[in-house]
Amino acid sequence: MKTVLHKADARGHANHGWLQSYHSFSFANYQNPERMHFGALRVLNDDIVSGGKGFGTHPHNNMEIISIPLEGDLQHMDNMGNSTVIKQGDVQIMSAGTGVSHSEYNKNPDQPVKFLQIWMFPNQENVTPRYDQITINGIKKENEFYQILSPEKDDEGVWAHQDAWFSLGEFNNTTTSYSTHKKGNGVYLFVLSGTVEVAGETLSSRDGFGIWETNTIELKIDNKASVLLMEVPMNF
Incomplete structure (x- = not known):
């Protein structure tokens, strides 16, 4: 990782x-x-x-x-x-x-x-x-990521000319995980608000954190937090 x-x-x-x-x-x-x-x-x-x-x-x-x-x-x-x-x-x-x-x-x-x-x-x-x-608004979920972008035209959210998946999440005092969709992809987390713990780091509002060469990411949120997660290919 x-x-x-x-x-x-x-x-x-x-x-x-x-x-x-x-x-x-x-x-x-x-x-x-x-x-x-x-x-x-x-x-x-x-x-x-x-x-x-x-x-x-x-x-x-x-x-x-x-x-x-x-x-x-x-x-x-x-x-x-x-x-x-x-x-x-x-x-x-x-x-x-x-x-x-x-x-x-x-x-x-x-x-x-x-x-x-x-x-x-x-x-x-x-x-x-x-x-x-x-x-x-109609696809929002509590305490889990919901997809807002993917490569598929018929999938949830908008679609892009890229093997990428974007998700948003609003969390409150919970733990959650995210697994990548495609081998070789990495994940860039951007904290919109609150505090998030991931891979030994504590992230605060507007911090960005990239992670790759792993398939699953674990997140811990002690209070309230909002996170944008962007999964993208790394071979660029």
């Missing part, structure tokens, strides 16, 4: 006034050769956007882009004709493929929007761009 710990206060940080962005991996002006990616997981940005502000139209290609709102309402528009609002309890994915342009704005002028922006290398390039969005 191998592990890597990324403490919350060791992340990259960009202050653009209207945007506070915390980078678990190298992004824009934050470049750390020891934090380029975790397997197929390339970007994990923890963003806070001021009221009415946002990202103007910009391009992407050959990347799976997942957005998970944590608070507030995020307005999305793209050149595929999509104009939607995503909010807490939603998950959005774009397969950029051959190329897509989009914008993201805080829909509300009087409150911030907080969301995770996640980029993942695809397992095939130059696919036809696509967009999907789901509400996950």
